[in-house]
Amino acid sequence: MPDFKFPDFPDNNKSLLRKYLTEDIFNQLAGLKTSNNFTLEKAIKSGVENPDSGVGIYAGDAESYTLFAPIFDPIIEDYHKFTASDSHNSDMKPPEAAWSNPDKEGKYILSTRIRVGRNLADMPLGPAISTAQRNEVENRASIALMNLPDELKGRYYRLSNLSDEERQKLVEDHFLFKSGDRFLESAGLNRDWPEGRGIFHNTDKTFLVWVNEEDQLRIISMQMGGDIFEVFSRLCKAVDSLSKSMSFLQSKHLGYITSCPTNLGTAMRASVHIKLPKLADRQDLFKKITDEHYLQIRGIHGEHTESAEPIFDISNKRRLGVTEVELIRGLYDGILALINKEKSF
Numbered sequence: 001m002p003d004f005k006f007p008d009f010p011d012n013n014k015s016l017l018r019k020y021l022t023e024d025i026f027n028q029l030a031g032l033k034t035s036n037n038f039t040l041e042k043a044i045k046s047g048v049e050n051p052d053s054g055v056g057i058y059a060g061d062a063e064s065y066t067l068f069a070p071i072f073d074p075i076i077e078d079y080h081k082f083t084a085s086d087s088h089n090s091d092m093k094p095p096e097a098a099w100s101n102p103d104k105e106g107k108y109i110l111s112t113r114i115r116v117g118r119n120l121a122d123m124p125l126g127p128a129i130s131t132a133q134r135n136e137v138e139n140r141a142s143i144a145l146m147n148l149p150d151e152l153k154g155r156y157y158r159l160s161n162l163s164d165e166e167r168q169k170l171v172e173d174h175f176l177f178k179s180g181d182r183f184l185e186s187a188g189l190n191r192d193w194p195e196g197r198g199i200f201h202n203t204d205k206t207f208l209v210w211v212n213e214e215d216q217l218r219i220i221s222m223q224m225g226g227d228i229f230e231v232f233s234r235l236c237k238a239v240d241s242l243s244k245s246m247s248f249l250q251s252k253h254l255g256y257i258t259s260c261p262t263n264l265g266t267a268m269r270a271s272v273h274i275k276l277p278k279l280a281d282r283q284d285l286f287k288k289i290t291d292e293h294y295l296q297i298r299g300i301h302g303e304h305t306e307s308a309e310p311i312f313d314i315s316n317k318r319r320l321g322v323t324e325v326e327l328i329r330g331l332y333d334g335i336l337a338l339i340n341k342e343k344s345f
């Protein structure tokens with residue numbers, strides 16, 4: 001590690017990594033290694049190589065979050081408003097259906113998607129996993145996915161067996177992850193691509209699982225329209241079924257442990273694709289409402305994309321220190337506020 005020096009961050013780097021990585025913290029952590037040989041150099045490579053990172057750091061295993069706590073803790077606190085002494089609780093029991101659809105007339109919400117990330121309890125996370133371990137994860141996941149009940153039943157497709165056209169179509173239709181993400185590339189998450197990666201889905205593509213992308217599993221429930229309750233209920237059922245045959249990495253403090261600190265806790269991103277032509281021209285108001293409800297605005301082709309039409313991906317920003325049910329409730333209230341404002345013009 002002789003040439004690993006304090007990074008020379010360019011001025012346009014606005015990442016949380018840059019904000020919190022002091023020379024003191026760097027000197028304290030630069031020589032440390034987790035039991036999976038994960039180092040500070042590997043953890044911050046993505047943020048150093050991609051100056052447009054919002055966060056800029058990844059973990060190689062659960063131990064990274066404790067060994068490198070002086071840099072992870074302030075980033076986690078800034079992003080999730082969750083301090084080192086807070087605790088996290090999970091609640092994946094769908095409550096009454098009263099808050100099922102914030103857009104009953106079906107005029108604004110095009111589709112709803114809720115995903116959670118999961119990693120296996122006895123494996124390092126993606127940035128530190130070996131080729132053999134990653135293939136073992138794929139093997140275990142494909143077996144667990146063969147035994148799902150009812151509407152969750154489906155088939156696993158290895159990425160390397162899909163033709164370019166099939167893969168491209170799945171990406172365009174919002175079902176599959178993109179290839180070649182540069183943030184993941186620098187984090188070591190694209191090693192051996194496409195080996196060990198794949199996608200499972202049921203016939204209707206309302207239940208999907210991504211294997212070995214940013215997290216070992218991304219468990220996804222989605223459908224057209226705004227019935228958030230139905231989408232959440234399907235997800236809860238799937239996660240419950242999979243938890244019977246796989247043991248997931250978690251801790252009392254951080255909830256489900258993920259490679260990116262933004263996903264810790266619930267590892268859940270619940271989103272709608274929503275058409276808001278009037279608010280699109282009032283960015284100040286739009287942002288005020290999403291900020292008040294802790295929501296994030298993305299383009300409709302996924303993270304780091306822009307929307308050409310006035311259709312947006314609106315989702316919960318926080319994932320840690322709040323339960324899944326509370327996050328869904330927050331999304332529901334926020335969407336209702338956006339729709340009401342849109343109607344008021």
Ligand code: ADP
Pocket residue numbers: 111112113115171173174175176177218222269271272273298300301302303313
């Ligand atoms: P993730 O949610 O897994 O963190 P992305 O933002 O990259 O990651 O989204 C992954 C894919 O899911 C993209 O193709 C995106 O268009 C699609 N997607 C996200 N939310 C919705 C939604 N509400 N309806 C339809 N597709 C969605």
Ligand code: ARG
Pocket residue numbers: 015046052053054055056057183214260262263303
């Ligand atoms: N590392 C990227 C950044 O800092 C992505 C962060 C959040 N997104 C994610 N997919 N984990 O901007």
